[in-house]
């Protein structure tokens with residue numbers, strides 16, 4: 252008999268066919284308490300869970316006694332209680348690598364659109380306000396040859412450094428727990444403490460995971476260290492930045508602008524004050540959202556679940572140490 256699996260994200264047809272060939276699949280809308288109650292028997296029998304978003308914690312695990320593997324269609328896994336998974340010996344699979352270049356592209360798009368005011372001026376032109384040649388009121392600031400500081404020099408940070416260094420002749424600073432030799436050799440990146448990075452960077456770019464250590468790593472005190480001309484880019488996770496402090500810093504000129512792909516609450520509430528600020532470029536968490544990359548992530552997530560439930564894990568596992 253094929254193992255039972257809960258799918259909480261729709262898949263392209265060919266990937267769904269592949270999943271069905273290996274498992275008995277119950278597709279649900281999400282993993283909310285209402286959904287779990289409605290499909291209680293299927294959750295109880297499921298050995299695998301595949302999807303993205305939603306909390307996977309002790310409470311959910313208690314309702315899934317047969318669970319052996321979770322496969323998330325994302326690289327970030329802050330919505331999983333990894334300690335609880337480890338205790339229950341449930342494997343957690345994710346999709347690193349496949350999305351790295353695409354997320355770095357998104358970050359570069361935020362760098363360019365904040366500095367050159369692309370979205371703000373696009374609205375201005377479309378509103379019919381371009382009646383004569385523009386003046387300093389509409390000037391932006393240069394990106395090329397400026398200093399770009401990276402918080403989270405991992406896969407995505409490195410791909411961003413490559414773009415910034417080779418594409419835009421930028422100087423790269425980074426703050427990390429370990430020296431990153433490749434970044435230093437290939438892109439001349441310089442390691443520094445957080446305070447130095449914030450003081451010296453023209454663009455502070457966050458590609459950090461959300462952990463206890465990174466939660467609100469950037470708050471009012473850190474924003475005050477940044478140059479008034481500096482721009483903050485966050486494509487890591489929203490709660491790495493104290494959004495209330497950021498809103499205040501953007502309003503009072505402590506920093507120049509922000510480009511945000513992620514927010515403390517997602518979807519960001521439509522009445523959030525930060526959305527009213529002209530010096531903010533806001534995106535709906537689209538870091539990896541291209542057709543090619545989202546397909547690649549879904550394909551890897553399916554392969555990851557097949558590997559995990561057939562005892563053949565070789566890569567993409569967050570907690571491989573729990574295997575017997």
Ligand SMILES: NC(=O)c1ccc[n+]([C@@H]2O[C@H](COP(=O)([O-])OP(=O)(O)OC[C@H]3O[C@@H](n4cnc5c(N)ncnc54)[C@H](O)[C@@H]3O)[C@@H](O)[C@H]2O)c1
Pocket residue numbers: 326327328347348350351354402403404405406407408426427428458459460461462464465486487488512513536537538539540
């Ligand atoms: N916006 C999006 O759509 C999107 C898409 C993919 C990933 N992400 C986010 O980007 C994160 C990074 O992805 P990645 O593939 O580059 O992961 P990664 O693990 O390769 O890189 C993360 C880096 O952050 C560093 N780090 C962690 N805690 C730190 C701390 N306290 N101080 C300094 N450095 C610290 C790690 O050492 C690592 O080098 C993901 O965890 C996810 O949250 C967002």
